[in-house]
Amino acid sequence: MKWLVTALALCLALPLAAQQSTTAPGGTLRVLDKITGRTQDIEFRNGQTQMVGLLAVTxxxxxxxxxxxxxxxxxxxxxxxxxxxxxxxxxxxxxxxxALNALDHPRYDVWALRCSSE
Structure with a gap:
């Protein structure tokens, strides 16, 4: 099953490779703690690691x-x-x-929201 998801991700990434992309200085992620039901939006700089509950997200x-x-x-x-x-x-x-390439964890969900503009 994992290989199928990887193959699908590669197929969908081909259009991205065909178009030009720009690297932003950072971005925003959303983290959901499934036990408490709390969501948190976190701003990151590229290369930055932040602790969110028991997760270290880079x-x-x-x-x-x-x-x-x-x-x-x-x-x-x-x-x-x-x-x-x-x-x-x-x-x-x-x-x-x-859902294409998601964190599979019993307590936490993490997903990308957007890149930062500055």
């Missing part, structure tokens, strides 16, 4: 289509749970298709 890069700053956000993330040595998520998240 946004490596945020991209958007060139010439369309309000267009879709693509964020490269690494998410570590409870100081584990292995991340629970590492990869690209797409704001318009959060």
């Amino acid at each position: 946004m490596t890069e945020c991209r958007f289509p060139s010439g369309n700053r309000t267009g879709d956000a693509y964020t490269l993330l690494t998410v570590v749970y409870n100081n584990s040595t292995d991340p629970v998520f590492r990869g690209w998240m797409i704001a318009s298709a959060p």
Whole structure:
């Protein structure tokens, strides 16, 4: 099943590779704690790591289509749970298709919202 999702993600990423993208200085993620029901929007700079509950979230890069700053956000993330040595998520998240490559965790959901403009 995982290979199917990876193959689908690669197929959908081809149009992105064909168009020019611009790297933003950072972006915004939304985190949902499924136990408490609280959501939190968090601003990141590229390369920044922030703690959200028991998650350490690192946004490596945020991209958007060139010439369309309000267009879709693509964020490269690494998410570590409870100081584990292995991340629970590492990869690209797409704001318009959060389920395409989602964090699969029993307590938390994380998804990309947008890239920052400054």
